[in-house]
Amino acid sequence: MKILIVDDDTLVCQSLKILLSREKNMEIIGTAANGAEAIDSCRRKAPSVVLMDIQMPVMDGIQATRQIKVEWPQIHVMMLTTFKDEKNIRLAISAGAEGYLIKSTGVSNMAEQIRALVSGSSILDAEVLRQLTGPAEKKELEQLTPREKDIASLVAQGLSNREIAEQLYLSEGTVRNTLSIILEKLQLRDRTQLAIYYLK
Structure with a gap:
């Protein structure tokens, strides 16, 4: 390389x-x-x-x-x-x-x-990961609705949109739209960043 x-x-x-x-x-x-x-x-x-x-x-x-x-x-x-x-x-x-x-x-x-x-x-x-998963982040997560927190948690566990939809009895479209809202609220770029952000 x-x-x-x-x-x-x-x-x-x-x-x-x-x-x-x-x-x-x-x-x-x-x-x-x-x-x-x-x-x-x-x-x-x-x-x-x-x-x-x-x-x-x-x-x-x-x-x-x-x-x-x-x-x-x-x-x-x-x-x-x-x-x-x-x-x-x-x-x-x-x-x-x-x-x-x-x-x-x-x-x-x-x-x-x-x-x-x-x-x-x-x-x-x-050390960087500890900075991103400290108490300040927990406060930021409080702005998410219970449903949004559920989806963020499942993204952090590595589930796809389809798997999340099946587990929460939602349509894939709803999961996709909710994920976009979560990323916007937390000012993140994609689901990889969300997974890292959510890790405790």
Whole structure:
């Protein structure tokens, strides 16, 4: 897989380039110092994965991620940052990032997470997941109706719309419409984000 590293810290870029290059099937095709350079590199080099920092000059990682996912939805974006606060986590996920890791993550573990991301998994660092499943989230879930909570719970258990409809004696259309309402209320993008959000 072709990886682009985006970070305004040159030392971080070079260290990750050296270490990840040693991993099997990983080719570092370049580095970028900000979001604008990242977008230019995506245009010229077509990476399969972008490791994206958040706070950078010129254009931050959130803005860059949003633009990359609009122009090249096939590119996987993994946030790699020191920020663990809920606001940045939610902004990154809303922008389209499929993964969020903290920079203290070991390189071998990081490589495993990148592979999992490319294979279709959503990746969240354990500390990040704790931020998203803390008491503040429970308060936000209180805005859902009992029926919406039931559907959110079943989505988190991995059930399809059809299975949820059968279990709750609803039509698939009703489940689909209710799911759209839930996503809008919680400001989430899809059922994968909802499942992660709902985990306790």
